[in-house]
Amino acid sequence: MTSGGEQRYVELYRLSKAYPNQFGDPVTVVDGFNLIMRRGEVVSLIGHSGCGKSTVLTMVAGLNSITEGSVVLSGREVYGAGPDRAVVFQAPCLLPWMTAIQNVRLGVDRVFSHGTRKQRNEICEYYLDAVGLADSMHKYPRELSGGMQQRVGIARAIALKPKMLLLDEPFGRLDSLTRMELQDVILKILDREKISTMLVTHDVDEAIYMADRICMMTTGPRARVGQVLELPFARPRVREEVLEDPLYYDLRGCLVSFLEEQDKRKHRPAPAPKSEAATEAETEPASGALAAAEA
Numbered sequence: 273m274t275s276g277g278e279q280r281y282v283e284l285y286r287l288s289k290a291y292p293n294q295f296g297d298p299v300t301v302v303d304g305f306n307l308i309m310r311r312g313e314v315v316s317l318i319g320h321s322g323c324g325k326s327t328v329l330t331m332v333a334g335l336n337s338i339t340e341g342s343v344v345l346s347g348r349e350v351y352g353a354g355p356d357r358a359v360v361f362q363a364p365c366l367l368p369w370m371t372a373i374q375n376v377r378l379g380v381d382r383v384f385s386h387g388t389r390k391q392r393n394e395i396c397e398y399y400l401d402a403v404g405l406a407d408s409m410h411k412y413p414r415e416l417s418g419g420m421q422q423r424v425g426i427a428r429a430i431a432l433k434p435k436m437l438l439l440d441e442p443f444g445r446l447d448s449l450t451r452m453e454l455q456d457v458i459l460k461i462l463d464r465e466k467i468s469t470m471l472v473t474h475d476v477d478e479a480i481y482m483a484d485r486i487c488m489m490t491t492g493p494r495a496r497v498g499q500v501l502e503l504p505f506a507r508p509r510v511r512e513e514v515l516e517d518p519l520y521y522d523l524r525g526c527l528v529s530f531l532e533e534q535d536k537r538k539h540r541p542a543p544a545p546k547s548e549a550a551t552e553a554e555t556e557p558a559s560g561a562l563a564a565a566e567a
């Protein structure tokens with residue numbers, strides 16, 4: 273792949289989504305969402321509840337139809353769901369009658385059907401070990417804690433060796449200690465495997481710790497990319513170093529101000545519809561030397 277292809281590994285062009293309201297009329301929730309991601313980059317999507325973060329993520333995953341726009345992955349437009357885009361939701365939804373390794377093997381057997389049974393088993397074991405479940409891979413979901421079940425969900429997604437990983441509030445149901453542990457598990461795997469990742473989260477600290485860039489969405493309806501914040505922290509990430517970095521609180525402040533500003537706008541009367549040129553101009557980089565937009 274050319275370096276240009278590496279730089280534009282994931283391309284989201286003018287993604288829009290309209291859902292029908294109770295009368296069957298279309299209501300545009302996301303309108304003209306543009307984002308380019310590098311290969312192996314981690315981009316976090318943040319924005320107010322209901323702005324359309326999951327809608328964007330599920331459209332990229334191919335689990336939600338796209339009203340307008342396109343998703344291009346590694347130079348090819350994608351239609352529908354596929355193993356090149358693996359998703360982890362808040363709840364892992366494991367099949368209760370299967371052990372952890374059997375749950376992971378379901379997808380691995382389909383995607384690597386050309387491999388031998390032994391090879392497929394090794395893939396499952398490798399990723400269950402990577403998420404810290406080497407000793408629990410033959411347990412059933414009922415024998416695993418919520419955090420352990422989510423580890424299985426992560427192993428199940430990454431074992432498919434996807435081009436893109438889509439994480440929708442993957443730690444939302446976990447206590448803060450387990451949440452931190454799993455953030456580190458994922459970061460370690462991503463450092464090794466260089467999978468382009470989109471992470472939807474409500475947690476600004478999680479976004480700063482995990483992402484290379486944070487894409488802040490405007491408050492809907494007609495949500496789009498508002499600002500993009502580039503994070504300066506080296507990888508592999510060390511939590512203490514990130515937290516002690518003098519820039520940490522500036523970055524955090526920038527995110528919180530954006531969200532507060534969006535909250536104020538939400539309570540103002542809706543403006544008259546704008547021309548396309550006018551709305552394009554509204555997508556702007558976050559202020560400060562570290563900010564860079566590529567929307």
Ligand SMILES: Nc1ncnc2c1ncn2[C@@H]1O[C@H](COP(=O)(O)OP(=O)(O)OP(=O)(O)O)[C@@H](O)[C@H]1O
Binds near residue numbers: 319321322326328
């Ligand atoms: N299937 C659907 N039909 C109609 N409206 C929907 C549907 N799914 C989502 N919506 C609406 O679209 C908007 C965006 O929803 P979405 O779940 O994408 O937001 P979100 O930013 O991920 O929210 P949260 O942060 O609370 O998870 C919301 O107003 C929601 O009610």
